[in-house]
Amino acid sequence: MRRLPKTLVVFDFDWSMIDVDSDHFIFEKLAKDLREKMDIMENNMVWTDMVNALLSELPARGITRSDIDQVLTQIPFRPAMVRALHLAHSAGADLRILSDANTYTISRILDNHGVRHLFTEVATNRGYWDHNDRLWVERYLRLDVDAPHECKTVNGKTGRRSCAPNLCKGKELRRMMNQNKYERVVFIGDGANDFCPSCQLSSNDVVLCRAGRVLETILTQPRHAAQVKAQVIFWNFASDILQAFENLFQSVESDDSVVALDRGIVLSTLDAVSVTTC
Ligand SMILES: [Mg+2]
Numbered sequence: 001m002r003r004l005p006k007t008l009v010v011f012d013f014d015w016s017m018i019d020v021d022s023d024h025f026i027f028e029k030l031a032k033d034l035r036e037k038m039d040i041m042e043n044n045m046v047w048t049d050m051v052n053a054l055l056s057e058l059p060a061r062g063i064t065r066s067d068i069d070q071v072l073t074q075i076p077f078r079p080a081m082v083r084a085l086h087l088a089h090s091a092g093a094d095l096r097i098l099s100d101a102n103t104y105t106i107s108r109i110l111d112n113h114g115v116r117h118l119f120t121e122v123a124t125n126r127g128y129w130d131h132n133d134r135l136w137v138e139r140y141l142r143l144d145v146d147a148p149h150e151c152k153t154v155n156g157k158t159g160r161r162s163c164a165p166n167l168c169k170g171k172e173l174r175r176m177m178n179q180n181k182y183e184r185v186v187f188i189g190d191g192a193n194d195f196c197p198s199c200q201l202s203s204n205d206v207v208l209c210r211a212g213r214v215l216e217t218i219l220t221q222p223r224h225a226a227q228v229k230a231q232v233i234f235w236n237f238a239s240d241i242l243q244a245f246e247n248l249f250q251s252v253e254s255d256d257s258v259v260a261l262d263r264g265i266v267l268s269t270l271d272a273v274s275v276t277t278c
C-alpha cells in the first residue's frame, strides 16, 4: 500500500458543506421581509456589512439568540457530508474552512453535527453576541487595521473582482498552503468568490465544484477554465463528496493522486495554462 499524499482539504461553507446559504436561511426562517431585502441590498453592499445591518433589526422584533440557535439546528447538513469529513480526517488530511459567513454561525453548525474538532482552522468573518442579545458580524479584513488583500482575479463576465474587499479567498488559500508541505490540495466551492482560490491550485490539486451554482457557470467558460490548473470535478450531492473522498483517500497502489468518479458525475480535466492571480 502506498502512502497517501499529505493533503490540505479546504471547504467553502455555504452551499458547499451545507445545502443552503446560512445567512439566507436565518432570515428566511425568522424575518422573511428582511430575506427579501437581501436580494436588493447585496447589489450595493459588501455581504458581511449587509448581514450585520439586517441582524441589527432582529432584537427589536423580539428575536433572541435562542431563536437563531434553534434555526441553526435546522440547517441541512447531510449525513454523507459528516461521514466524508470523518473519512478525510482519519486519512490524515488537514481540514479547514474558508468562508464569507461568520465564526458564530459556522461553529454552532459544526457543533450541532459533532464535527468541529475535525478542523484545524475556520477562516471567516467574526461573529459575536453583545449583552443585548444582538449578533454582530464583522469583516474578516478590517478597514484601517489589516492590509487590504487587493485581489486581482477578475470575473470576466461581470468585469468585477471575484473576491469581496473583506476577504480574498485566493490569498487566504495561499497562506494556508504555505503553512505546510502539502502534496495535494482539495478545494470545495460553489460561489463566485471561489474562483480566485481555484486559480491558486496546481495540476496535482482538485477543485470540487458544486453543479448548478455560480462557480460552475464561471468554470465552464473557456477563458476562465484556462486559468485553473487543478482537475475540476463537478458534483451535486453530499454523497458525491463522500464518494470523491473515498477515491481520493483510499490507499491504492497507484501514482494517480486524482481518481475519477463514476456514477455519471461530470468530470473535466482542464488544460494547464498561465494563471492570473492575486
Ligand atoms: Mg458558498
Ligand SMILES: [Zn+2]
Binding pocket: 151, 152, 153, 162, 163, 167, 168, 169, 170, 171, 196, 197, 278
Ligand atoms: Zn481574490
